[in-house]
Amino acid sequence: MTMFLLDGGPVAPDAPVTRTGGTPLAPAGTLWPACAACAAPLQFLAHIRLGDLPGHTTPAPGVLALFMCANRPGQCTQWSPTAGGNLALLLPDGGLEPVPAPDGVDRELLGLGAVRAAVPARTAPGTATILGRFGGSPDWLQCDETPSCPTCAQPMVFTVELAEGPDPVTAMNFGSGRAYVHSCTPCGRAALLWQC
Numbered sequence: 629m630t631m632f633l634l635d636g637g638p639v640a641p642d643a644p645v646t647r648t649g650g651t652p653l654a655p656a657g658t659l660w661p662a663c664a665a666c667a668a669p670l671q672f673l674a675h676i677r678l679g680d681l682p683g684h685t686t687p688a689p690g691v692l693a694l695f696m697c698a699n700r701p702g703q704c705t706q707w708s709p710t711a712g713g714n715l716a717l718l719l720p721d722g723g724l725e726p727v728p729a730p731d732g733v734d735r736e737l738l739g740l741g742a743v744r745a746a747v748p749a750r751t752a753p754g755t756a757t758i759l760g761r762f763g764g765s766p767d768w769l770q771c772d773e774t775p776s777c778p779t780c781a782q783p784m785v786f787t788v789e790l791a792e793g794p795d796p797v798t799a800m801n802f803g804s805g806r807a808y809v810h811s812c813t814p815c816g817r818a819a820l821l822w823q824c
């Protein structure tokens with residue numbers, strides 16, 4: 629069954645809830661990740677608690693921490709699940725701490741500028757902004773691009789789809805498209821790609 633993630637309004641930047649924007653949470657000692665293409669810090673997009681998604685059937689719900697390159701001129705193949713212009717981490721849900729920002733980096737490149745709770749709902753009320761959806765199958769804008777797990781080579785499992793968000797200034801940039809996150813729980817891997 630398809631369900632929605634609705635805009636739940638502002639929330640603290642380091643809140644341990646499903647949200648877009650704010651500060652990444654990760655195991656202690658985690659360094660802020662860098663873009664594999666340009667080597668500059670990635671921008672943090674979202675913290676997704678899989679245990680918050682009703683009907684999610686992975687044996688051990690974890691947390692997705694999603695990042696993407698926002699550095700100019702924006703030619704780091706950010707849409708690709710494998711090029712390194714984005715990063716999706718599948719982390720344990722618990723014992724996570726805010727990841728310190730790297731020194732001397734433009735804060736505007738590290739976050740979205742607004743932090744919004746993303747609340748699961750079975751239906752989308754007419755006035756609520758949809759931040760994403762999960763369950764069912766991906767709503768591909770282009771052809772099916774289900775990624776293979778980089779560890780076991782099996783097709784990864786569709787986990788959550790993200791929209792850009794309501795604010796044109798602080799939105800995630802998917803080229804006016806949608807992002808798709810897949811995961812392989814046994815291998816502890818996740819992958820982010822987007823289409824427009």
Ligand SMILES: [Zn+2]
Nearest residue numbers: 663666697704
């Ligand atoms: Zn880059």
Ligand SMILES: [Zn+2]
Nearest residue numbers: 777780812815
């Ligand atoms: Zn795997």
